Amino acid sequence: MRIFGIDFTSRPTARKPITCAACVLDGDRLIFEALETFAGFAEFERFLGRSGPWLAGLDFPFAQTRRFVRGAGWPDDWSGHVAHAEGLGRAGFRAALEAYKAPRPPGDRQHARAAEKRIGAASPQTLYGVPVALMFFEGAPRLRAAGVHLPGQRPGDRARICVEAYPGVLARALLALAGQPGPYKAEARRDQTEDRAARRQGILTALCGDGGRARMGLRVDADAALCDDPTGDRLDALLCAVQAAWAHRSGYTETGPRWADPLEGWIADPAACPED
DSSP states (O other): OEEEEEEEESSSOOOEEEEEEEEEEEEEEEEEEEEEEEHHHHHHHHHHSSSSEEEEEEEOOOOOOOOHHHHTTEEEEEEHHHHHHHHHHHHHHHHHHHHHHTTTTTTSSSSOHHHHHHTHHHHHHHHOSSSSHHHHHHHHHHHHHHEBBBTTBBBBBEEEEEEEOOHHHHHHHHHHHTOOSOOOOOSSSSGGGGHHHHHHHHHHHHHHTHHHHHHHSSSEEOOOOGGGOTTTTHHHHHHHHHHHHHHHHHTOTTTTTTOTTTBBBBOSGGSSSSOO
């Protein structure tokens, strides 16, 4: 089966593209084959329209929280709230998030989905630092328009399946197994240190060894050159593909986990998915 992992950005350019790891899943073996990059959203949209069968893990929030959606008065179904966000435009979406936060007390201005609470991920309302809210704004409407199948959230073409991935949680688990906790990537040149390069290598070594088998139930074959990218985008794309393959082997790519909220969705990683 064709498996893709997508490291997403809310403003793709030739210098900072959307990065795609193309792999093949054969039983419990995931084989990395090639990297692709999408320097603009038109290329990403063409990717989503490719004939299947394929499964992709994408590193951005597919949804906002039910609490925010209801509190803001948005439609409380997946397709409706995504369409509403798109209709606001980028500036209007940002303004709506800021207006929602403004009257609320500290500590209650942004909300996390159940999966994010389990793994310590940022709220999908986050606009600063890593602007995952803008990643939602740019990514989710394109999934909706493409008609892909989102297990547990939106029925679509079963030959083109997308699941939400979060490479950071898998990277942290593999770094712990390798005994190398700490940051492994950086955008700024001053932060692109030898220690971070060693951690990227530690992640890949653990993933392709006992760590991949013990945590994800997969034998992973991947190119060591994926570690050479100091931003970590290439390695993160591979981790997204691993999480997608895990979701497929766990039986989650038809209807999603039985406990998942159909608006909020779920994240494809064992740490984010309690036992059914």
